[in-house]
Amino acid sequence: MTQDQARQRIAELSEELEQHNYNYYILAKPTISDYEFDMKLEELARLEKEFPEFLSPASPTQRVGGGITKEFKTVEHRYPMLSLSNSYSREEIEEFINRIKKSIEGELEFCCELKFDGLSISLQYENGLLVRAVTRGDGTRGDDVTTNVRTIRTVPLKLHGDFPEFFEMRGEIVMPFESFNRLNEARAEAEEDLFANPRNAAAGTLKLQDSKEVARRKLDNYCYYMMMDGLENRYQTHYESLMAARKWGFNISNFIALCKSTEEIFEFIDYWDEKRHELPFAIDGIVLKVNSYAQQRALGYTAKSPKWAIAYKFKAEEVETELQSVDFQVGRHGTITPVANLAPVQLAGTTVKRATLNNEDFIHQFDLHYGDTVTVVKGGEIIPKIIGVNLDKRQEGAKPVEFVKTCPICGTQLVQNEGEAAWYCPNSSGCSPQIRGRIEHFIGRKAMNIESLGEGKVELLYQEGLVRNVADLYDLTFEKLYGLEKVITIEDEFSLMPVATRKVSFKEKTAQNILDALEKSKSVPFERVLFALGIKFVGESVAKVLAKALHDIDHIISASVEEMTEINEIGEKIALSVRSFFDDERNIEIVNRLKAKGLQFAITEQAASDKEQVLAGKTFVVSGVFVNYSRDGIKETIEAYGGKNVGSISSKTDYVLAGEKMGPEKRKKAEFLGIPIITEAEFDAMIGVKREAEETGLLF
Ligand code: IVH
Secondary structure: OOHHHHHHHHHHHHHHHHHHHHHHHHOOOOOOOHHHHHHHHHHHHHHHHHOHHHOOOOOHHHHHOOOEOOOOOEEEOOOOOOOOOEEOOHHHHHHHHHHHHHHOOOOOOEEEEEEEOOEEEEEEEEOOEEEEEEEOOOOOEEEEOHHHHOOOOOOOOEOOOOOOOEEEEEEEEEOOHHHHHHHHHHHHHOOOOOOOOHHHHHHHHHOOOEHHHHHHHOOEEEEEEEEOOOHHHHOOEHHHHHHHHHHHOOOOOOOOEEEOOHHHHHHHHHHHHHHHHHOOOOEEEEEEEEOEHHHHHHHOEOOOOEOOEEEEEOOOEEEEEEEEEEEEEEOOOOEEEEEEEEEEEEEOOEEEEEEEOOOHHHHHHOOOEOOOEEEEEEOOOOOOEEEEEOHHHOOOOOOEOOOOOEOOOOOOEOEEOOOOOOEEOOOOOOOHHHHHHHHHHHHOOOOOOOOOOOHHHHHHHHHOOOOOOHHHHHHOOHHHHOOOEEEEEEEOOOOOOEEEEEEEEOOHHHHHHHHHHHHHHHHOOHHHHHHHOOOOOOOHHHHHHHHHHHOEHHHHHHOOHHHHHOOOOOOHHHHHHHHHHHOOHHHHHHHHHHHHOOOOOEOOOHHHOOOOOOOOOOEEEEEOEOOOOOHHHHHHHHHHOOOEEOOOOOOOOOEEEEOEOOOHHHHHHHHHHOOOEEOHHHHHHHOOOOOOOOOOOOOO
């Protein structure tokens, strides 16, 4: 193929594929099969590889991601990104409309739109090509997230038609519920923290360094506002500009109404307040905008928001329901979590039957009684929360909810650590949910990855008395496994009440698969073995840090609390937990047995190598006192990850890392300069250190 032919074919394929993208993602009317699409995309990728001089950043191949953003550059917005004034009542909306009616002559028309619950984005186009995507930031300066935004299918990379030479589209990046649920399911499986709502998930995703992962998470974009010099000369109304943008390739919502009267506006609001749960993404209100640009200009702006627009925010939905009973759930580390069983009730599109009661303090705070009428909310969060009790409805003689004193499973007296609200069952080696929980954690995908030993099988091995701790797994033989069969009862994960039965049997192949997987697990690297042991507060990343710093299990077993806290990222809480785990003879015995079976208990050369320079180029000002680091420790950690410490805050500072007791002057200065103030936990997240949260085990 000659250069000319290649250029032509690349242009042809790019054009065609972008049109198919538009048909599929924006019009929802695909005209070719996924297979045909993939074939064309592959051909394009092949040609671009062979003729890299013709690879354009607007190419459809760029949508799958691949680019890494080491550092998000902060850039100034050409036009500031304002916010909207909010209203929560009909009266406020009526006042807004009347105020405008008084100051404006001529007929009034409002463009009523959905208020997307995501993050605002500014998309800049030059000659029809997306050149830059910037987050809102502080409204004046935001982060350049172009590489990540290019992967979003509903963001056009190349426009069609009579678009202006330079202009900006403002819109919202959202994570549809489907993507959100998929992401959280995967995170739950990997024992990673869940995102509380799609907005947080979208924000976290947009700031990922790896754009391939951004592409996988499938974000979406809706545009709702155009900005350019001389916009009014081109269009008379906001609505007209949106319709033009739709023709050029932008994703503009189909749910926009032009309303002339207050009644029509309320009709739109009421309709969406009810129907919003049928949308595939979250909205948190309705936006009203004066449609005419001339009228918008006459109304003007305040320092923060346009006077010609207002957001009506929907109320977080809440319902009253009956607290029927309370279960006390036992976690892997013995933590007791009270869970409320509620009379099933519809809330924000789902049926709610349970809510966490967190701990004993929470029960006391509301003075909960059985049969109480409680108020439950679901405000964009996934876990319903109890926010109040209706005392007027309390039945006479209702019994207060009492926290159990003994373990609901094994009957052992519960204990409480000083300063903590949680109660624990200390019978770690004799309490079945703790034992099974530890074994299930051990075989998990991120730990020893013994997939062929799924849930039901662990239960059977436990019930048969074959496996009582993780070392017993490696004593299993074909003779012990083959032929085992039992109908086991599956318990509800919250109430531990029997809910179903399942027949589990070990045929020849199953037995062999298990033994093979166990054998294979002997080469799982040390840091994962350490994580698999299930030491409290030793999550995946802490295990890695410990393994890298102390190299093998013997050094970890013999390390004092002081020695451990000298390691950056290891605080006293973790160190004490590790110490107490290895002070228990039973755990030492398990480790010795696992060692004898040939599991990895020392780090390999490669894993011991340096940390990723994820903070390269970033400057930090450290202020205050930290929980898991000393002042010098946190500074060393910044440097170990490639960052730089500076003494005082200036406009060049990237982050102020704030501990407890941060000086108020520093805070004021940082806020004035718009420099992000981050917490210790946010810093940990930046360098990928996860500290295992107090276990609740609750997933709804
Ligand atoms: S218009 C000058 N329209 O709400 C005002 N904003 O609270 C430009 N939002 O930062 C914004 N849906 O992120 C507009 N249909 C919509 C919107 C919308 C969601 C967000 C946007 C803005 C925030 C203001």
